[in-house]
Amino acid sequence: MTQRILVVLDPDSDTPVATDTAIDIARQHDGEVTGLAFVDKDSIGTETAGGGIGSMYFAERLREQLTEETRQKAAALIDTFTTRVEAEGVRHSGDRVGEGALVKSLLDEMRTHDLLVAGRESHFYYADPDRRTHTLGKVLQDAAAATLIVGTARPTVRRVAVAYDGSGASARTMQKFAHLAPFGTDVDVEVVHVRGGSDADRLASERLREDAVTYLRAHGFERVTSTGIESSDPSERICELAQGDRADLVVSGAFAKSGFRKMIFGSSATKLLEESKVPLFLYH
Incomplete structure (x- = not known):
């Protein structure tokens, strides 16, 4: 169950x-939400730094x-957040403006929340997409809570694709999703494993997927299927899943073996975050 949600x-x-x-998630689980906005003094200090001694006064005034x-x-x-939440009749607590080191502050808050919800364009007052991706990557690497990335439309989740490769990261992510069930258990779930083309790869894929299906069904997800996809580029196939043709939500480990390892860092991350047409449930 998802009881505490950080936005x-x-x-x-x-x-x-x-x-x-x-x-929506809080209402389904009778949970509560927390709004968090940042005053990133470190970023402001960097933007106003520079110049000689004569410019220090003006830099401080600008800062x-x-x-x-x-x-x-x-x-x-x-x-605005408080007004919206109260109008919807949902409980909220701890709404605050955070100041100081952005990543540390966010990680501290996530220790006592089940799920972080953020917009895909969230830049934490950064306009640079590369820095945004880097910040998100650092959060995903160390956060105690899972992260749900949404786009510009309120999601209706009926079909979920779980990217599963048997690694610890993908297993933890699947477990986190199953335990939280943010959109309930009355959804269609497809376990997707990207595999090689040999007979041994096919057999291993079948075993992995059977185990994952059994786990999800044990946690109340009754409509679970699985698919093995032959490909030499797992990250590319996960990006394809995120185009919305077969899923309303993609569940993926942020760090895993093989091609998933760079899913959050580098070009794969940028592509997934910028091109995905569906929300992303991410964990490490």
């Missing part, structure tokens, strides 16, 4: 979707101005 609030178009998604402007925007985001 990262940004001044972007998909933050309202993240909020509404968190509300103070940017910090106050960001603090006001963050407070407004919290107010």
Whole structure:
């Protein structure tokens, strides 16, 4: 069950979707949500650094101005979040504006939450997509909670694709998804294993998928199927799953063996985050 849901609030178009998604999940599980907006002083300090001694005064004034402007925007985001959640009749607690080291603050909050919900365009006040991806990668690597990435439309999840390769990361992610069941258990689940083309690969794939199906059914998911896909590029096939033709949600381990290893770092991460048409449930 998903009892505590953390929502990262940004001044972007998909933050309202993240909020509404968190509300839907909380309502289904009788849980509660927490809104978190950031004043990233480290980023502001970097943006205002530079220049000689004569410019230090002006840099400090600019830093103070940017910090106050960001603090006001963050407070407004919290107010909007609170108003929306209360209008929907969902419990919320601990809504706050975080200041300081962004990644550390977020990881600290995730220790006492089951799930982080964030928009795909969430930049945590960063406009640089590469830095956004790097920040998300660091969060996924060390977070105690799972992360749900949503897009610009409120998701209706009826079909779930679980990318499973038998690694510890993919197993932990599948287990986390099964335990939280954020969209309930009344969904169609397809366990997808990307394998090689030999007879041994096919047999191993069948065993892996049978075990995964048994596990998910034991946790209340009754409509579970599995598919073995022959390919030499697992990350590419997972990106294809995220196009929405066969799933409304993709469940994938952030770190795993073979081609999944770079799913969150590097070009595969950028492609998955930017091109996915469905929400992504990610864990390590």
